[in-house]
Amino acid sequence: MSQLLGVALTGTGSSLPARVVRNDEFTDALHLDTSDEWIRTRTGIRERRFAGPGETSATLGTEAARRALESAKLDPTDLDLVVCATVTPDLMCPATANLIQAGLGCRTVPAFDLTAACSGFLYALSVGAQYVRTGAARHALIVGADVLTRTLDFTDRNSCILFGDGAGAVVLSATPVLNAGVRQVRLYSDGTRPDLIQVPSKVTPNPAPGSGLQPRLEYIRLVGREVFRFAVxxxxxxxxQAEADCREMGLGGIDVLIPHQVNQRIIDAAIESCGFPPEKVVVNLDRYGNTSAASVPIALDEALRSGRCRPGDTVVLVAFGGGLTWSSAILTL
Ligand SMILES: CC(C)(COP(=O)(O)OP(=O)(O)OC[C@H]1O[C@@H](n2cnc3c(N)ncnc32)[C@H](O)[C@@H]1OP(=O)(O)O)[C@@H](O)C(=O)NCCC(=O)NCCS
Incomplete structure (x- = not known):
């Protein structure tokens, strides 16, 4: 095999639907037995975005990708790979990545989807990084896009208040500099608890009437309290582990931590237990809720554009979700 390459992060982008849904809408318009105060204090969420008619994982993903390419100063035809992480694809086939590829006007390069729920972006980042590190792709587009609000049961106050829609994207590019960009990605999964977070598929079998089996679950289902403990x-x-890995790589401490945007109390409990400084943690869940595979790349894009992360910073991404899956990445910007 030829020599391994570095994997630079050359561009980021994000895209959010225009429609803002504030907590009060759940009580005022949907007559749900909840309150703005409960949602804010138990989750940290104040508002989220809902995809409008015609907005899908593919349309949001294409827009986020366009912005990522613009910031990388690359043309869609420069891309050698398109990977999209989503649990809410527009269609079962073709893949959302194919729709994004066509929307951008890419060449006939490999394009495929990957499903790892809220860890999906980090799983896709790992795949893209390996293509780039081995020289199989010079420039790879990695998208996380979800419209989970299309799967919500608006009579279930335990779940429907938590989610929002959006997309984030990054461009990874080969570089001879080995100690820059994506330094490491760690991925984990445990398939023994599929009951904790489920999103139904169009092909989920529907049991025959009178069979005694559970009817098809049409909506996302969560066992919130157990997921909370798992996530923390x-x-x-x-x-x-990221702190130990950074030490081993000779990096200083973590400059910026970008966690999956799930619940402020989950983030607070975890960082408090680790003694990690809250001022180094990027949080935007108050504005967007949990956007699933899009959550980490949207927060990364905002952190870069706002100057919260700077060139040379050590940035750690962490995510966890359905599967169960959990994952982390260390980046040197
Ligand atoms: C869902 C979640 C916000 C609930 O918060 P919590 O503090 O764990 O609350 P609990 O589940 O213990 O419920 C406490 C009470 O609040 C009630 N409650 C739940 N949702 C409510 C809402 N939106 N408004 C008002 N009350 C609500 C519950 O019914 C329960 O009432 P009870 O004590 O009478 O049964 C929290 O567990 C969570 O964020 N979990 C992870 C979510 C998740 O799975 N995300 C996706 C995976 S990445």
């Missing part, structure tokens, strides 16, 4: 435990492990 895994986030503590991921941060501890």
């Amino acid at each position: 435990t895994r986030m503590i492990e991921l941060i501890g």
Whole structure:
């Protein structure tokens, strides 16, 4: 095999639907037994975005990708790979990545989707980084896009208040500089608890009437309290491991931590247990809720554009979600 390459982060972009849904809408318009105060204090969410008619994972993903290419100063025809992480594809086939590829006007390069729920972006980042590191792709587009609000049961106050829609994207480019860009990605999964977070598929079998089996679950289902415990435990492990990995790589401490935007209390509990400084943590869940595979790349894009992360910073991404899956990445900007 030829020599391995560095994987530079050359561009980021994000795209959010225009429609803002504030917490009060759940009580005022949907007559749900909840309150702005409960949602804010138990989750940290104040508002989220809902995809409008015609907006899908592919349309939001294409816009985020366009912005990422613009910031990378690359043309869609420069791309050698398109990977889209989503649990809400426009269609089962073709892949959302194919729709994004066509929307951008890419060449006939490989394009495929990947499903790892809220860890999806980090899973896709790992795939893209390996294409680039080995020289199989010079420039790779990695998108996280989800419209989970299309799967919500608006009578279930435990779940429908948590999610929003959006997309984020990054461009990875080969570089001879080995100690820059994506330094490491760690991925984990445990398939023994599929019951904790489920999003139904169009092909989920519907049991025959009278069979005694559970009817098809049409909506996203969560066991919130158990997911909460899982998320805190895994986030503590991921941060501890990232700190140890940074030391081993000779990097200083973590400059910026970008966690999956799920619940402020999950983030607070994990960083408090690790003694990690809250001022180094990027949070935007108050504005967007949980956007699933889009959550980490949207926060990364905003952190870069606002100057919150600067060239040379060590940035750690952590995510966890359905599968169960959990994951982390270390970036040197
Ligand atoms: C869902 C979540 C916000 C609930 O917060 P919590 O503090 O764990 O709350 P609990 O589940 O213990 O419920 C406490 C009470 O609040 C009620 N409650 C739940 N949602 C509510 C809402 N939107 N408004 C008002 N009350 C609500 C519950 O019914 C429960 O009432 P009870 O004690 O009478 O049964 C929290 O567990 C969470 O964020 N979990 C992870 C979410 C997730 O799975 N995300 C996707 C995966 S990445």
